[in-house]
Amino acid sequence: MGMEKYKGYKDLPIMPITDTPSTVNQTGFWKTFKPIFEKDKCIKCNICWKFCPEPAITLDEEGYPVIALFHCKGCGICANECPKDAIKMVMEE
Amino acid sequence: MVKAVISGNSASAYGAKIAKAEVIAAYPITPQTSIIEKIASFVANGEFKTEFVKVESEHSAMAACVAASLTGARTYTASSSHGLLLMHEMLIWASGARTPIVMSNVNRANGPPWSVWADQHDTMAQRDTGWMQIYCESNQEVLDSILMSYKIGESPDIMIPSMIIEDAFILSHTVEPVDIPDQDAVDDFLPPFAPEKKLDPDDPHGFGSLVMPEWYMEFRYKIAESMDLARDRIREVEKDFEKRFGRSYGGLMDFYEVEDADAVLMIGGSVASTAKEVIDKMRKEGKKVGLARVRYFRPFPVDEVRWLAKKVNKIGVVDRSYCFGHGGPIAAEVYGALLPTGDRPIVKNFIAGLGGKDITPEVLERLFNKMLVTNESGTEKEIEWVDVKGHSLGVE
Amino acid sequence: MIEIRFHGRGGQGAVIASNILAEAAFLEGKSVSAFPYFGVERRGAPVTAYTRIDDKEIRVKSGIYEPDYVIVMDQSLIKAVDVVAGLKPGGKVIINTTKSPGDFDLGEAEVHTVDATGIAIDNRLGSKAAPIVNSAILGGFIKISGVVELDSLLKGVRSLAPVKKEENATAADQAYSKVVS
Numbered sequence: 072m073g074m075e076k077y078k079g080y081k082d083l084p085i086m087p088i089t090d091t092p093s094t095v096n097q098t099g100f101w102k103t104f105k106p107i108f109e110k111d112k113c114i115k116c117n118i119c120w121k122f123c124p125e126p127a128i129t130l131d132e133e134g135y136p137v138i139a140l141f142h143c144k145g146c147g148i149c150a151n152e153c154p155k156d157a158i159k160m161v162m163e164e
Numbered sequence: 165m166v167k168a169v170i171s172g173n174s175a176s177a178y179g180a181k182i183a184k185a186e187v188i189a190a191y192p193i194t195p196q197t198s199i200i201e202k203i204a205s206f207v208a209n210g211e212f213k214t215e216f217v218k219v220e221s222e223h224s225a226m227a228a229c230v231a232a233s234l235t236g237a238r239t240y241t242a243s244s245s246h247g248l249l250l251m252h253e254m255l256i257w258a259s260g261a262r263t264p265i266v267m268s269n270v271n272r273a274n275g276p277p278w279s280v281w282a283d284q285h286d287t288m289a290q291r292d293t294g295w296m297q298i299y300c301e302s303n304q305e306v307l308d309s310i311l312m313s314y315k316i317g318e319s320p321d322i323m324i325p326s327m328i329i330e331d332a333f334i335l336s337h338t339v340e341p342v343d344i345p346d347q348d349a350v351d352d353f354l355p356p357f358a359p360e361k362k363l364d365p366d367d368p369h370g371f372g373s374l375v376m377p378e379w380y381m382e383f384r385y386k387i388a389e390s391m392d393l394a395r396d397r398i399r400e401v402e403k404d405f406e407k408r409f410g411r412s413y414g415g416l417m418d419f420y421e422v423e424d425a426d427a428v429l430m431i432g433g434s435v436a437s438t439a440k441e442v443i444d445k446m447r448k449e450g451k452k453v454g455l456a457r458v459r460y461f462r463p464f465p466v467d468e469v470r471w472l473a474k475k476v477n478k479i480g481v482v483d484r485s486y487c488f489g490h491g492g493p494i495a496a497e498v499y500g501a502l503l504p505t506g507d508r509p510i511v512k513n514f515i516a517g518l519g520g521k522d523i524t525p526e527v528l529e530r531l532f533n534k535m536l537v538t539n540e541s542g543t544e545k546e547i548e549w550v551d552v553k554g555h556s557l558g559v560e
Numbered sequence: 561m562i563e564i565r566f567h568g569r570g571g572q573g574a575v576i577a578s579n580i581l582a583e584a585a586f587l588e589g590k591s592v593s594a595f596p597y598f599g600v601e602r603r604g605a606p607v608t609a610y611t612r613i614d615d616k617e618i619r620v621k622s623g624i625y626e627p628d629y630v631i632v633m634d635q636s637l638i639k640a641v642d643v644v645a646g647l648k649p650g651g652k653v654i655i656n657t658t659k660s661p662g663d664f665d666l667g668e669a670e671v672h673t674v675d676a677t678g679i680a681i682d683n684r685l686g687s688k689a690a691p692i693v694n695s696a697i698l699g700g701f702i703k704i705s706g707v708v709e710l711d712s713l714l715k716g717v718r719s720l721a722p723v724k725k726e727e728n729a730t731a732a733d734q735a736y737s738k739v740v741s
Contacts, residue, residue: 074375080382085323085390086262087375087383088361092368169579169586169594195598280598334621338595339579341586434621441619524622 094126094142102145104160106138112157119149119158166344172335175303175342176242176268176328177202179310181212182350183266185240186357189217189228193247194280195332196270200242222247226254226265233263234371236362238314241265244332245272245286252290258325259294259387261372264317264357265325266310271299271433271484272332273519281520282331284432285485288461288493294387296326296394297461299432303342305413306330308405311345311354315401318357322390322397331434332520345409353408391463398460416465418457419472421447425454427478427535432458432494435482435523442528453532458494466501473507480535484517491547510538516550527551561614562707563624567643568633570605573694576720577631578609580698584708584716585613593618606641613707630669631701632656633676633693644669654701656693660740673740674700682734683727695721695728699735710736 077083084090115134127142128149136149150158170178176199180188190200206212215232219225225241233239243251248269258265273283287297298313300306306328313326330336361369375383399415406412418436421443422428431439436457446453456472456479458465472479483492490496495513502508514531517523527550549555564581568574575596582594594611610624626646635657637643644653644666653669655661656676664671676696686692695717702713714729721728 074379077379080385083379083382083386084361085321085386086359086361087260087372089370089373091370093370093373094368169583169592331621333595333598337598338593338621339582340593340618341591437619438621522623524625525620 097141098125098127098144099139099141102143103163104145104147105140105163106143106145106147106149106158107161108136108138109157109159110135112155114155114157116154118152118154122148122152124148165346165349167341168344169339170303170342171198171337171339172300172303172306172330173198173268173270173337174202174339175307176310176330177206178342178344179268179307179328180214180240180266181206182345182347183240183311183314183354184238184351184356185214185266186237187215187217187229187232187239188241189219189225189232189239190241190243191219191222191225191247193222193244195272195336196242196244196247196268198337199268199270222251223254226251226258229265229267230254230258230261230263231363233258233265234261234363236357236359238318238357239263239265240267240310242268242270244270245274245280248286248290249274252293255290255293255295255325257372262323262387263325264314264323266313266317266328267325268306268310268328268330270330270332270336277519279519280332282334282433283484283518283520284329284493285518287327287329288485288487290327291462291493294324294391295462296324296391297329298326299329299458299461300335301413301418301434301437301457301459303330303335303338303340304411306335307342307344308409308411308413311350312398312401312405314357315354316394316397318359319397320360322394323359324387324390324394329433334434343409343411349408353405395463395465395467398463413459414457415468416460416463417468417472418455418459419468420455420457422454422456422472422475424452425476426452427480427532428454428456428472428476429480429482429528429531429535430456430458430494430498431482432461433484435484435517435528438523438525439528442525442532445525446529446532451532451536453536461494461497464497464501469498469501470505470507473502473505473509476509478510478512478535478538480512480514480531482514482516482523482531484523486515486518495547510535511546512538513547514550515547521551561612561618562629563627564611564613564629564631564701564707565624565627566609566611566631566633567637567641568607568609568694569637570607571690572607572633573692574607574609574633576722577633577694577698578611580694580713580716580720581611581701581708582613583720584702584712585611587712587715588708590614591616591618593621597623606637627651629653629701629705629707631697633697635659638664638666652704654697654704654739656697672700672704674735674738676700676731676735679731679734679738683724683731685724685727685731696731696735699732700739703736703739704741
């Protein structure tokens with residue numbers, strides 16, 4: 072929640088909300104495996120985008136997925152769900 | 165201002181309408197249904213522009229209200245009995261998320277055995293949900309309390325939801341004269357809801373997200389602090405309301421003829437109104453009796469109870485519900501409030517009127533007389549069930 | 561304080577009748593309250609409803625056990641329910657029936673009758689099988705009780721009758737002059 076700046080309860084917002092959207096959370100360093108996307112196999116079905124539990128996949132102007140490794144925590148759901156095997160999980164260096 | 169002869173349920177519907185609730189999500193249940201029907205007819209006639217959401221359960225109704233409130237919309241719902249019980253989880257969500265929703269609840273017994281009649285068990289079971297609770301005495305108070313509760317709850321330093329409570333049938337389906345204030349006067353009293361933060365795609369935040377143990381208590385303390393602060397706010401808002409509309413209800417606890425009283429009954433809900441009539445009659449006979457009406461049960465009127473205990477030596481607490489295991493819920497609060505003080509009036513707990521058993525003037529007179537003669541100091545027969553057939557310890 | 565008890569069957573309009581009477585008295589500047597006792601909310605089941613009228617604020621919120629007046633919206637109820645239970649000494653009862661008061665043995669009660677069903681059918685209120693008799697019997701009731709003026713009652717009927725407001729007002733007016741005492 073980005074609580075470092077608070078000294079005590081009085082500094083907290085009255086509603087239990089975060090200062091920032093969850094898109095700033097860097098979950099990218101959690102991963103052991105990272106997704107590699109092969110555009111040639113992609114049919115733009117958007118299933119990977121729908122299933123990604125983090126805001127790690129966005130769609131470009133043509134409708135192809137763009138993977139933000141900053142957010143990707145390496146769960147592999149996208150690779151598992153892709154009907155065309157267009158996403159592969161490979162070990163992080 | 166229009167003066168109309170309307171039911172408590174109509175008063176609730178009018179309250180939501182003139183408070184300009186922007187989102188209403190509700191599910192029908194006897195005896196609350198006519199609130200929803202009245203609002204639906206307002207919407208159908210084009211008299212009330214609100215987002216009326218039909219849902220599949222009370223749990224969903226409250227979930228929809230929480231989400232709507234987080235978008236910055238003034239939000240209203242209504243329920244009763246088992247419907248309120250089904251809402252329980254989301255009631256806690258609403259107060260934790262600091263959504264100042266206002267709901268009407270028609271006080272109805274919980275089953276089984278099945279009963280649709282007046283009883284406070286449904287709302288007393290929500291004691292710890294973090295909602296303010298107002299037990300009303302008249303249909304006018306139902307309407308006025310809705311207006312005041314939005315103003316109190318939506319204060320930036322309060323942000324707590326409120327439950328406006330009407331006794332089943334005794335208020336919900338009884339018609340009596342009610343002043344319906346003019347829209348301009350209400351708008352002037354109650355400005356639009358403007359929370360500091362709301363769900364807004366242009367200013368995204370995480371709402372109600374996880375907090376680590378280091379900060380959970382701090383957020384909960386803030387609710388406790390706001391609930392304590394609400395006591396003064398309730399009194400201030402009521403003063404302002406009285407100045408504008410000429411009506412007031414005694415803040416957290418409404419006292420009647422207690423100054424010189426030898427014995428006082430403490431009661432929540434519409435029975436208090438009947439008790440005032442009984443007190444006038446008994447005072448004419450020279451019996452010094454009075455009433456402390458529990459208007460707010462949360463926040464509890466601790467200062468008022470302590471003040472009362474300095475004035476009178478005998479307090480009979482009439483609970484229209486029972487906490488199985490030990491005692492009535494209002495009495496438990498009274499004992500708790502008095503323990504840290506040196507004042508030790510005789511406090512007795514009467515359990516009466518469950519499941520709509522009528523609390524008549526005659527019953528109240530017996531309870532007053534019982535208090536006037538009692539010298540028991542609490543531990544012996546401190547809890548007495550009133551008029552339970554075949555129960556020898558009941559008040560004769 | 562005047563206390564009135566209505567005996568009807570679900571669907572006959574007893575609850576609305578109790579509200580109309582309260583509205584009429586309210587229009588005369590009185591304090592009022594009216595409430596139903598709901599047993600089983602089913603068409604045909606016996607229903608009771610109540611009205612209180614007073615010059616000062618009405619604070620009593622409990623039931624009515626010793627009414628000044630009883631209104632019986634269907635004579636067949638007399639066999640099913642003790643319609644005069646608790647009726648105050650000298651209390652009056654009005655029964656919707658084609659019979660005469662002398663045909664009823666209700667102890668000390670002063671009995672009056674009016675053919676509210678016939679009047680309701682003449683004014684096409686409800687159906688012939690299930691006429692809505694509430695406005696008509698109220699017209700008869702205020703004639704024998706004088707608790708409100710006819711004019712106030714007609715205003716109350718026009719304000720609260722959900723449909724056929726004029727027909728309901730006419731029925732009340734006709735019944736006012738057709739009471740048998």
